Amino acid sequence: xxxxxxxxxxxxxxxxxxxxxxxxxxxxxxxxxxxxxxxxxxxxxxxxxxxxxxxxxxxxxxxxxxxxxxxxxxxxxxxxxxxxxxxx
Numbered sequence: 179x180x181x182x183x184x185x186x187x188x189x190x191x192x193x194x195x196x197x198x199x200x201x202x203x204x205x206x207x208x209x210x211x212x213x214x215x216x217x218x219x220x221x222x223x224x225x226x227x228x229x230x231x232x233x234x235x236x237x238x239x240x241x242x243x244x245x246x247x248x249x250x251x252x253x254x255x256x257x258x259x260x261x262x263x264x265x266x
Contacts, residue, residue, distance in 0.1 A: 183217070183243060191217040192245020209250040216242035224249070 183191075192215050200215065200222055208224055214231040215222040216239050223238075225231030228246050235242050 188217050188243055188245050192247070195220050196222075196245075196247060205249055211249050212246060213249050214244045214246040217245050218243055 195215050195217065196213070199220055200213070204213065204224060211224050211226060212228040212231045213222055213224050214228065214235050216235060219239060219242070221235065221239050221242065223231045223234040225234060228248075232244055232246065235244060
């Protein structure tokens with residue numbers, strides 16, 4: 179089954195597992211940290227970086243199909259966006 183999952187299916191499964199099973203357990207104490215979840219087993223890890231969380235999960239579940247997110251954020255990273263206003 180794992181070889182047949184599309185990126186969209188992985189993202190949907192990961193988000194569903196997070197919203198349904200994981201969020202209530204972790205969100206209040208881990209805002210801004212990174213979470214990765216194996217979309218097949220629902221095993222997850224939290225780390226200060228996406229790499230750290232992924233490495234921890236892969237150590238436990240070498241065949242994991244991983245979906246990652248930043249807890250409490252709509253996106254894990256911001257690209258090319260600044261909150262500063264430039265005035266002349």
